[in-house]
Amino acid sequence: MRDTCLSNCEKNFIQKIVSQGHRLDGRNFNETRKLDISFGSEYGCCIVSLGETKILSEVTCEVAQPKQIRPNEGIIFINVELNPMAAPQFEANRQTDLTVYLVRLLEKCYKDSKCIDLESLCIVVEEKVWSLRINIKVLNHDGNLTECASIATLASIAHFRRPDFTRDGDRVIIHTLTEKDPIPTVLYHYPVCTTFALYSNDILLTDPNFLEESVCTSNTEEGINTAGGLLVLGMNQYREVCLLDLTGAAIYTSNIVHKALLSAADKCKKYVEIIKNAVAKDDNLRQKREKINFSDIITTEHMLALSRKDLNIQLKHYDVTELDEKDEEMFSDEDDIKPEPSKYDVVATVPNTAELKSKEGKSEWIEVSSDSGED
Amino acid sequence: MPAADLLSSQGLRLDGRRPNELRRIRCKLGVFTQPDGSAYLEQGNTKVLAAVYGPHQASKSKMSTEAVVVNCQYSMATFSTGERKNRPRGDRKSQEMSMHLRQALTAAIKTEMYPRSQIDIYIEVLQADGGTYCASVNAASLALIDSGIPLRAYVTACSASLGRQSATHEPLVDVSHIEEAADGVCLTVASLPSTGSIALLEMSNRLHMDHFNIVLTRAMQGCRDIEVILDGAVRQHLAEGWTKQDVITI
Numbered sequence A: 001m002r003d004t005c006l007s008n009c010e011k012n013f014i015q016k017i018v019s020q021g022h023r024l025d026g027r028n029f030n031e032t033r034k035l036d037i038s039f040g041s042e043y044g045c046c047i048v049s050l051g052e053t054k055i056l057s058e059v060t061c062e063v064a065q066p067k068q069i070r071p072n073e074g075i076i077f078i079n080v081e082l083n084p085m086a087a088p089q090f091e092a093n094r095q096t097d098l099t100v101y102l103v104r105l106l107e108k109c110y111k112d113s114k115c116i117d118l119e120s121l122c123i124v125v126e127e128k129v130w131s132l133r134i135n136i137k138v139l140n141h142d143g144n145l146t147e148c149a150s151i152a153t154l155a156s157i158a159h160f161r162r163p164d165f166t167r168d169g170d171r172v173i174i175h176t177l178t179e180k181d182p183i184p185t186v187l188y189h190y191p192v193c194t195t196f197a198l199y200s201n202d203i204l205l206t207d208p209n210f211l212e213e214s215v216c217t218s219n220t221e222e223g224i225n226t227a228g229g230l231l232v233l234g235m236n237q238y239r240e241v242c243l244l245d246l247t248g249a250a251i252y253t254s255n256i257v258h259k260a261l262l263s264a265a266d267k268c269k270k271y272v273e274i275i276k277n278a279v280a281k282d283d284n285l286r287q288k289r290e291k292i293n294f295s296d297i298i299t300t301e302h303m304l305a306l307s308r309k310d311l312n313i314q315l316k317h318y319d320v321t322e323l324d325e326k327d328e329e330m331f332s333d334e335d336d337i338k339p340e341p342s343k344y345d346v347v348a349t350v351p352n353t354a355e356l357k358s359k360e361g362k363s364e365w366i367e368v369s370s371d372s373g374e375d
Numbered sequence B: 001m002p003a004a005d006l007l008s009s010q011g012l013r014l015d016g017r018r019p020n021e022l023r024r025i026r027c028k029l030g031v032f033t034q035p036d037g038s039a040y041l042e043q044g045n046t047k048v049l050a051a052v053y054g055p056h057q058a059s060k061s062k063m064s065t066e067a068v069v070v071n072c073q074y075s076m077a078t079f080s081t082g083e084r085k086n087r088p089r090g091d092r093k094s095q096e097m098s099m100h101l102r103q104a105l106t107a108a109i110k111t112e113m114y115p116r117s118q119i120d121i122y123i124e125v126l127q128a129d130g131g132t133y134c135a136s137v138n139a140a141s142l143a144l145i146d147s148g149i150p151l152r153a154y155v156t157a158c159s160a161s162l163g164r165q166s167a168t169h170e171p172l173v174d175v176s177h178i179e180e181a182a183d184g185v186c187l188t189v190a191s192l193p194s195t196g197s198i199a200l201l202e203m204s205n206r207l208h209m210d211h212f213n214i215v216l217t218r219a220m221q222g223c224r225d226i227e228v229i230l231d232g233a234v235r236q237h238l239a240e241g242w243t244k245q246d247v248i249t250i
Helices: A008-019 A097-112 A145-159 A210-217 A255-287 A325-333 B092-108 B132-147 B177-181 B209-240 B244-249
Strands: A035-039 A045-050 A053-064 A075-081 A122-124 A128-140 A165-168 A171-174 A192-199 A203-206 A229-235 A240-248 A344-347 A355-358 B025-029 B037-043 B046-057 B069-076 B117-127 B156-165 B168-173 B186-192 B197-204
Touching: A008 A192, A008 A203, A008 A210, A035 A145, A035 A255, A045 A145, A053 A145, A075 A097, A097 A128, A097 A145, A097 A229, A097 A240, A097 B092, A128 A145, A145 A192, A145 A255, A192 A210, A192 A255, A203 A255, A210 A229, A210 A240, A229 A255, A240 A255, A240 B209, A255 B209, B025 B132, B025 B209, B037 B132, B046 B132, B069 B092, B069 B132, B092 B117, B092 B132, B092 B186, B092 B197, B117 B132, B132 B156, B132 B186, B132 B209, B156 B209, B168 B209, B186 B209
Parallel strands: A075 A128, B069 B117
Antiparallel strands: A035 A045, A045 A053, A053 A128, A122 A128, A165 A171, A192 A203, A192 A229, A229 A240, A240 B197, A344 A355, B025 B037, B037 B046, B046 B117, B156 B168, B156 B186, B186 B197
16 A cells, blocks of 8 residues: 655644643653563563564574674574554565664674674584574554654563573584573663664653654655654663664754753663563462463453543643533433443543543443434 | 774884874766766775665655655665675665765755656675775765766765874774774764764764863864865866766767
8 A cells, every 4th residue: 555645734733732832642852652571371472562563573583693803692583563553564585675674783783782792692603503583563653653663672582581492512412491491582782772763953752652753754745844754763771872863854953963962861760670570470470470471461351451541632722611601501401311330430630631531340331222214 | 992902002003004094086077878866985894885876756755845855765785794795785784874964965955956857876895894884985976076966065975983002092093904803993074074063973982081072173173274185176177178978878
């Protein structure tokens, strides 16, 4: 399916409200969406969701021959898959520019920065090494794929454990998971990527969603001066920059990069903490022999499961408790009709927002009368 | 992390340069007859050829009604690297290079002047000794000038790294292959030096954010110096008055 074009109305509107200091979903310029990491039953498998963007990452290993120039180091492959499940404009099995972009960013962040100890993956020098394959599958595209993919990669690498092996003279015996405990991967440092959307007048938006990202990467008729760009920064918790990539239009000064660096350093540190805590928590649960799988993300009690929040546009000055006098007059006219008890509650969960929340319980069939004789 | 062996105790780099010296740049415009514009550029031991075709009619799928479509293809000759390269184009690194080239050159070309058209830029690396992206951008810039396509400004690219000499950190300009392979950080900047704007910023390997500023400043300065060199070459070429095309038609 062809990409739906971004209309000029949407583009102009977003550029205008960003220059006035607002964002469509009510966040601040440096606020990120909700991050959720959940692990599967296999080691090295996890789903990360950043707002509505969901990415599945899986690490598998197999024994392979090492490269001739590096005979004592393991091999890492990174593969990204974008299929139409994520967004209708993606085509199945086709390597587009976006795929190459994501793969190269992840390779630079995790392979070139040497965060994984490759020598620990060696079995027999020049003959056998472990080859790790990281498969990233985008489940839903709502902007900021790079950040979500990097968190997913890091979480799955930190979670992954490879089988233990012993050498017996010339033979190498690889033990199954039941014989010997598997070994976690050795990580020297934990790099994570963050994305910033650059708008004119030196405005940096953290964690852009799909619409904000499309505005930044679209072309404008006036030329490059007013168009925006995307800045991807990969940093680890020691404030070292592992990856820097600026796409989009030309920027005038480098001050915006410095601003972004400061903001990214704090964010990346927080992400690394979150990932480490999640892996440790999962480890605890596994030690207690609790069964862990993805069904924990889907709960059977609640009606709204793995679904999107209904409101993705938030009005900054709306208060659900204020009622106009006019509305009260209208209510008195309807006194003779008895309203049935509502199945929904109007709740102010987040400030300045009203949300419809269903009362907890199983889904029920609603009786619909078939009396409507109108055509 | 700055590697200690990138800078010796006398302040010389691995190939004998000083930290703020660029490699020698030699270039020639108008080396081919078929393309609308062409250039050959040497930066140290890195040798790059660039050819520009356009603007011509765009293929229907790629056409844009607002601006010209810039199409870049980056190809490395099989004999260009130390080990024979089996796939000259189409592998991931080449595709990424093509995307980056397109980004830098689109920032320089006045794209709004040729809607519904396409400009093709072909880069062939004959010998790769580090800084192939920078040399490609510089060669493409010359080829665009040779083809007569209107540009906003020269677009030049330069890379910079960080070396350590006793206690001080010294940025190194124009990174060669041997410095790249020694695990030094490599920050590549493609900019339009006369306007001061940055078209592309790319970095691999680790660099502490406190040192980022000096490395970026050195790379920007390198871009400005390269622009002066390229400008001199263009003026000399015009003064001589000939391109291969002119020789055939006269």
